[in-house]
Amino acid sequence: MSYPKIVAGTLLAASVAVGTVAAAGAERLGLDPGALQFASEREYGEDESREDEEGMGKGPAMSIEAVLKALEEQGYSDVREVEREDGRFEVKARDAEGRWRELYLDGTTGKVLESERED
């Protein structure tokens, strides 16, 4: 095989590989509204996005304290188990009526996206 053919083959393989990763990722993002929100965080206000960037690449965009505060503001209490997954937070907490809930929060705003009853 000639050396230019190897160059062409490498470029072809690389573009197919990147396309495959992109397609796999798009599928995952499509099933995950929190992550989509995370990807479009540039839409947030200037101060907010600057705050987000400080935590970027090192861990959560929001601090745990900020998550707790956001939950309190939305009427939840007794927060247990805060986990970060795919740009979202997964937490266990009591709602205003005192029932245990499994919550999924937007990773940058702390807004509750999904709430499931936890038995």
Place this chain on the structure above:
Amino acid sequence: MVAHDAPAAAERGASATVRVWDPLLRVLHWSLAAAFLVAYVTGEEAEVLHEMAGYAVLVIVGVRALWGLVGPRHARFDDFVPTPTGLFAYVRGLLAGHAPRHLGHNPAGGAMTIAMLAMLVATAATGVLTLQGGEAFEELHEAAANAMLVLVIFHLAGVVLSSLLHGENLVTAMLTGRKRAPAAGERN
């Protein structure tokens, strides 16, 4: 052209030019240029458009690479990917003021083509990674996009220089696919 050649050239008519760039190659070239331009301009704004332009770049580069294996003569990478020796010899000649005309890509143009295609894949790859939550890749993505812009500027400079050196319009050639037929002794 010397006087006694004139009737012969007139007789040949359209055959005084030859087809160099096939239609698919030209469509790929201009759509790739457009996709990169859209992606670059929308880098900070429209996310959907930016992503679509990025995916278009990826598809076009992939098809171009495949065409580089199976396409017609001047589309094939075998026709224009230079060896380092060939590239340096050409650049030395260029600096000394005598760069031979090539019907397809000259060695510097061929090297630039590969550099741009590779940089586009790198830009798309870091873009995809940024999108998938790897914010650490965002700066790398921007650096790759800016490096690509620099390559485009050098590419345009090369097109202008080469056009002037050989008295032909290479932009028109990429639109029509035709270039002046090689004179005797000219490489093609």
